[in-house]
Amino acid sequence: MKVKKNKPKVNLWARVTNPEDRHPFFxxxxxxxxxxxxxxxxxxxxxxxxxxxxxxxxxxxxxxxxSLYDQLKPPVWNEGGSTKNLLGTDDLGRDMLxxxxxxxxxxxxxxxxxxxxxxxxxxxxxxxxxxYKGWPDNLIMRLMDIILAFPYILLAIVIVAYLGPGLRxxxxxIGIINIPxxxxxxxxxxxxxxxxDYVTAARAVGASNRRIIFNAIFPNCLAPIIVQASLGxxxxxxxxxxxxxxxxxxxxxxxEWGAMIAQGRSMxxxxxxxxxxxxxxxxxxxxxxxxxxxxxxxxxxxxLRD
Amino acid sequence: MIGFIxxxxxxxxxxxxxxxxxIFTMLAITPGDPAELLLGERATKESLEAxxxxxxxxxxxxxxxxxxxxxxxxFDLGETIWTRQKVYIEIMExxxxxxxxxxxxxxxxxxxxxxxxxxxxxxxxxxxxxxSMLGSLFGVSMPVFxxxxxxxxxxxxxxxxxxxxxxxxxxxxxxxxxxxFVVDSILTGNWTALKDALxxxxxPAIALxxxxxxxxxRMTRSxxxxxxxxxxxxxxxxxxxxEVKIVLKHALRNGxxxxxxxxxxxxxxxxxxxxxxxxxxxxxxxGKWLFDGVVKRDYMVxxxxxxxxxxxxxxxxxxxxxxxxxxxxRISVK
Numbered sequence: 124m125k126v127k128k129n130k131p132k133v134n135l136w137a138r139v140t141n142p143e144d145r146h147p148f149f150x151x152x153x154x155x156x157x158x159x160x161x162x163x164x165x166x167x168x169x170x171x172x173x174x175x176x177x178x179x180x181x182x183x184x185x186x187x188x189x190s191l192y193d194q195l196k197p198p199v200w201n202e203g204g205s206t207k208n209l210l211g212t213d214d215l216g217r218d219m220l221x222x223x224x225x226x227x228x229x230x231x232x233x234x235x236x237x238x239x240x241x242x243x244x245x246x247x248x249x250x251x252x253x254x255y256k257g258w259p260d261n262l263i264m265r266l267m268d269i270i271l272a273f274p275y276i277l278l279a280i281v282i283v284a285y286l287g288p289g290l291r292x293x294x295x296x297i298g299i300i301n302i303p304x305x306x307x308x309x310x311x312x313x314x315x316x317x318x319x320d321y322v323t324a325a326r327a328v329g330a331s332n333r334r335i336i337f338n339a340i341f342p343n344c345l346a347p348i349i350v351q352a353s354l355g356x357x358x359x360x361x362x363x364x365x366x367x368x369x370x371x372x373x374x375x376x377x378x379e380w381g382a383m384i385a386q387g388r389s390m391x392x393x394x395x396x397x398x399x400x401x402x403x404x405x406x407x408x409x410x411x412x413x414x415x416x417x418x419x420x421x422x423x424x425x426x427l428r429d
Numbered sequence: 430m431i432g433f434i435x436x437x438x439x440x441x442x443x444x445x446x447x448x449x450x451x452i453f454t455m456l457a458i459t460p461g462d463p464a465e466l467l468l469g470e471r472a473t474k475e476s477l478e479a480x481x482x483x484x485x486x487x488x489x490x491x492x493x494x495x496x497x498x499x500x501x502x503x504f505d506l507g508e509t510i511w512t513r514q515k516v517y518i519e520i521m522e523x524x525x526x527x528x529x530x531x532x533x534x535x536x537x538x539x540x541x542x543x544x545x546x547x548x549x550x551x552x553x554x555x556x557x558x559x560x561s562m563l564g565s566l567f568g569v570s571m572p573v574f575x576x577x578x579x580x581x582x583x584x585x586x587x588x589x590x591x592x593x594x595x596x597x598x599x600x601x602x603x604x605x606x607x608x609x610f611v612v613d614s615i616l617t618g619n620w621t622a623l624k625d626a627l628x629x630x631x632x633p634a635i636a637l638x639x640x641x642x643x644x645x646x647r648m649t650r651s652x653x654x655x656x657x658x659x660x661x662x663x664x665x666x667x668x669x670x671x672e673v674k675i676v677l678k679h680a681l682r683n684g685x686x687x688x689x690x691x692x693x694x695x696x697x698x699x700x701x702x703x704x705x706x707x708x709x710x711x712x713x714x715x716g717k718w719l720f721d722g723v724v725k726r727d728y729m730v731x732x733x734x735x736x737x738x739x740x741x742x743x744x745x746x747x748x749x750x751x752x753x754x755x756x757x758x759r760i761s762v763k
Binding site (some may be wrong): 199266273275277284365369370371381398 | 697720
């Protein structure tokens, strides 16, 4: 397809749709939309985010409203269920569906905050390590190794155990344990990009180190970061639910999916629905981010395929 | 090769020191008197005073850290607040249970994962491939504690096929030798106890194995797909070898190399996941002990347990790296 030369006006739509004119970023977006797993993930995440944002409008009841007469009502399709509480109620008569809807807010916040912490700290540390090399590199990467020396969720549990339980500390702990995954990727990409001509050119025109790192090198390392952020988001939701399940994350009466599973555990025989639905909610949300992460990986950076 | 092993082993030392620094700092920055944190609220004035002396609280921080290191080197991890027992004795009692659980989960995930991965790779884009890859996506997305509870609900509470929690039935007698109940019952030829121990082990091990299983299956599949495209596989086909022989003898050897690293890294997931799984199934191992310590705010337990689990993890990673270098000599040259 050739660019039409008789059109002097800049056509913004063509900048997005015309394969010859547009920024390479849009090529990758298009590839993402051709990728079925990526689109499936995107749809799940969009639904999840919409649920969280519109929670007050779409939830049938107040999630914290106790109801003495509606304790442990089963879901509507079970014997004894009613249309008043579609997914049943918990031991305090609170509506399960409303609590699940509000739980999406907590998980979304947790994901954004903890991945945000990990992303910002990881990018800065990784960029510094990769750019300056030498002792800063050694110091930072050894520090990352130490964080990675603690298996999976243990460090988060320990941090929360010392700082005290609560959603804020849990988000911080999950953020901290995820710093190394970003730092390592950024460091590797910065080292790779450092050798390229455009960095030398930037230095030749007298750009400062900070400008070279963040304006020149950084945009070229975005692909793996975006992939990691998506996968990390799902993992953060899982870890957060785990901490809340252990009673270290969100505290009652906040509707949080992990805490709801812990609450349902004691009545597993009498009311299976109290612990079953929050688990399905976690599963779907995390699945969405994993699907998107896989799709993004295929679209943005085929080298990263495992 | 030997140079690589020595270099890799030396790296462990700063990492282990780093772990002790983190554990030491956590206690130091926690608000409150460390002596009181370690002894609990009911401690007497004299014991608090003795603890302050023992920790060196009136000395500068670096001296305190030195004293802490010295105690750790002597395996002196203190006494727990609640049971007033030596921490290392409590650890020794519970550690075999965790080993038994993680090993069982590891066996399940490695064998099944490699098997699923091989079949998916040889039958790429078949329904089996799609099903197992979708299954593994679900596997990594599932909260392990929820899966444990669901298994418990379905297989032990509703169907009554498996016991609900613990390691052994109340009425089962077993002479304990290694404290690995499966091994003990085989050693003593106690077959009823073996059956009972395996039944108790089944659900927690399955729950714990899902995430690593999914990761191993995906890794094996992609690695095998890559290897099956190589020229030497074409040569083997051209020679007229059977497909089974090509896959199992020619492709698998190279295809498994990256999988070994993943199997090693699984231990981190398993040890971490053990905290959640053991709590769900009331499995009397390190994970549940550590969790109980966190709930009771028993800082001696938290310190000792964290130190132990992190150290084991570092050592396992070391072993995996060395093994990896042995089966794949290209890595040690880098």
